[in-house]
Amino acid sequence: MQRQQRFESQRAKMSVVRPFDKLPVLNSAAILLVGTDEDLQRQLAQTILKEKKDFKISIHLATSLPLPAERDHIRPRIDLIVFMINVQSKYGFKNIEASLAHVDANFFLGKVCFLVTGVGRVNHCSVDMSAVRKLGDVYCSPLVFCELELEGIRISTAQRLLRMLQICAGHVPGVSALFFSSLMRSSNDE
Amino acid sequence: MMVQELCERQGFLRDKQDELLQEVEELAKHMSIYPHNLAPKIATNLECPVNAKEELLDECEAMWKKLEECQSKLTLLGTETLTDSDAKLSLLMMRVKALTAECNQWQKQTPEIISTNPDVLVELGKEELQKVNHDLEMVLSIFKARNKKLKEDLKREQQWLEEQQQVVEALSVIEEEMKNQVVQFSEKRAFQELKIKMLKIKEYKEELSSALGEFLEEHFPLPEEDGSAKKKKSLAKEPTMQLITLHEILESLINKLMSAPHDPYLTINDTFWPPYIELLLRYGIALRHPDDPKRIRLEAFHQ
Numbered sequence: 001m002q003r004q005q006r007f008e009s010q011r012a013k014m015s016v017v018r019p020f021d022k023l024p025v026l027n028s029a030a031i032l033l034v035g036t037d038e039d040l041q042r043q044l045a046q047t048i049l050k051e052k053k054d055f056k057i058s059i060h061l062a063t064s065l066p067l068p069a070e071r072d073h074i075r076p077r078i079d080l081i082v083f084m085i086n087v088q089s090k091y092g093f094k095n096i097e098a099s100l101a102h103v104d105a106n107f108f109l110g111k112v113c114f115l116v117t118g119v120g121r122v123n124h125c126s127v128d129m130s131a132v133r134k135l136g137d138v139y140c141s142p143l144v145f146c147e148l149e150l151e152g153i154r155i156s157t158a159q160r161l162l163r164m165l166q167i168c169a170g171h172v173p174g175v176s177a178l179f180f181s182s183l184m185r186s187s188n189d190e
Numbered sequence: 191m192m193v194q195e196l197c198e199r200q201g202f203l204r205d206k207q208d209e210l211l212q213e214v215e216e217l218a219k220h221m222s223i224y225p226h227n228l229a230p231k232i233a234t235n236l237e238c239p240v241n242a243k244e245e246l247l248d249e250c251e252a253m254w255k256k257l258e259e260c261q262s263k264l265t266l267l268g269t270e271t272l273t274d275s276d277a278k279l280s281l282l283m284m285r286v287k288a289l290t291a292e293c294n295q296w297q298k299q300t301p302e303i304i305s306t307n308p309d310v311l312v313e314l315g316k317e318e319l320q321k322v323n324h325d326l327e328m329v330l331s332i333f334k335a336r337n338k339k340l341k342e343d344l345k346r347e348q349q350w351l352e353e354q355q356q357v358v359e360a361l362s363v364i365e366e367e368m369k370n371q372v373v374q375f376s377e378k379r380a381f382q383e384l385k386i387k388m389l390k391i392k393e394y395k396e397e398l399s400s401a402l403g404e405f406l407e408e409h410f411p412l413p414e415e416d417g418s419a420k421k422k423k424s425l426a427k428e429p430t431m432q433l434i435t436l437h438e439i440l441e442s443l444i445n446k447l448m449s450a451p452h453d454p455y456l457t458i459n460d461t462f463w464p465p466y467i468e469l470l471l472r473y474g475i476a477l478r479h480p481d482d483p484k485r486i487r488l489e490a491f492h493q
Contacts, residue, residue, distance in 0.1 A: 016269050018234070018269050018273055020204065020207070020261070020264045020265075021264075021265065022261075023257065023258065023261050024207075024211055024257075025357060026214060026215060040365050079270075087265045098228070102271065103271065104269045104270065104271060105271060105284060106270075107283075108281050109284065109285060109288050137276075137278070138277050138278045138281075139281065140278070140281050140282065140285060141275065147418055155379065160454065161227075169211075170208035170209075170211045170212055171211075171212060172212075173209075175214045175347070176204075176205055176208055178285070178288050178289060178292060179289075179292065182285075182289070
């Protein structure tokens with residue numbers, strides 16, 4: 001009975017995404033995109049890959065956490081988690097709220113970012129903006145607003161995410177992820 | 191206290207790891223200049239490295255070992271997830287601890303000097319200069335584009351300004367012309383026109399009054415005095431009054447009305463021939479005073 005409990009608790013621990021559970025790979029970084037809108041995810045991933053960068057990048061896509069435990073050993077250390085919130089889908093929002101429980105608390109010290117899409121079409125918003133802002137506030141993570149259907153905005157968002165990823169992976173000397181996230185906090189948050 | 195220390199340690203280790211990673215990567219980049227593969231573990235112990243490559247390899251190795259040590263320490267620390275209820279508070283506490291740890295570490299840290307090997311320094315210098323060159327080229331192109339745009343904007347604005355000035359000039363010319371006309375008009379012409387009007391009206395008035403006089407003389411003459419003189423003599427007490435014509439009666443009525451509109455009443459005396467008074471009253475040309483039968487006025491046809 002005890003053994004089973006211990007096994008289960010271990011399993012639960014393993015299903016949580018942890019920021020420093022593996023050794024980093026030289027000159028590379030990994031980003032995890034979590035969101036229910038798979039087309040947008042794929043488009044964003046492709047745009048990120050096309051950007052000019054001088055390190056290797058691996059992009060992982062997921063619709064929700066926890067990540068399947070079978071591929072855990074092949075997966076590299078995740079440096080940045082981007083939660084893609086589509087304001088037009090309540091189901092997606094609830095999904096993301098549920099996934100947040102499977103993220104280790106240390107991730108929220110600057111290695112998590114919320115990407116909010118779909119704000120352009122005000123008539124189809126089914127998620128309240130105050131709820132989204134509250135999410136960003138509670139988890140002390142930056143909110144990035146963008147409309148990923150437009151290519152120009154997609155490219156600039158990809159560049160921003162790449163820069164954040166560089167910092168979170170430790171490639172920028174003197175700037176740590178925590179320091180950077182403190183810089184990203186706007187004056188509205190206080 | 192223990193927890194705080196642990197958190198500090200954790201923060202310190204994380205930062206150390208990040209730092210080491212950065213340095214490792216930089217060195218790895220330099221290593222790529224030299225056509226050798228970087229093996230992850232070199233078991234040999236080089237005493238005095240002769241060339242730059244070996245020195246760099248050594249540094250890499252030392253850093254990687256430190257990295258592994260930090261990693262092993264980190265894996266010992268457990269995971270914790272945030273619950274909904276106190277997520278913000280616990281997260282903020284964590285942030286405070288981590289930031290203080292990072293701050294302390296920055297204060298304690300002294301900058302490390304990179305290797306003094308001249309080959310390494312030359313390569314590093316080259317790379318720095320290339321980066322700076324690239325950045326400056328980007329800046330230059332941005333400023334050129336901005337400059338061009340500003341010039342175009344300036345040209346457009348100047349054109350607009352010119353057009354507006356032309357419009358202003360044309361309008362001021364028209365204004366001048368109009369001003370002159372207006373001045374002339376208001377001073378001379380209006381005066382003359384009024385004069386002419388006045389003359390015309392006076393003429394018309396004279397025409398009307400003469401026509402009226404003629405009409406009245408023809409149709410409403412004063413009664414003859416021939417027959418009644420004898421009868422009057424027999425009575426001998428009545429004085430003979432000079433009767434005034436209907437024309438005169440009307441004239442005096444009009445004048446009274448025009449000159450004193452608040453009191454247009456005329457007192458009837460014996461110079462007024464009574465039948466004519468009756469005539470005026472019956473046809474509504476004159477009105478009696480409501481209190482005094484001896485006073486009459488002209489009906490105000492103009493009001």
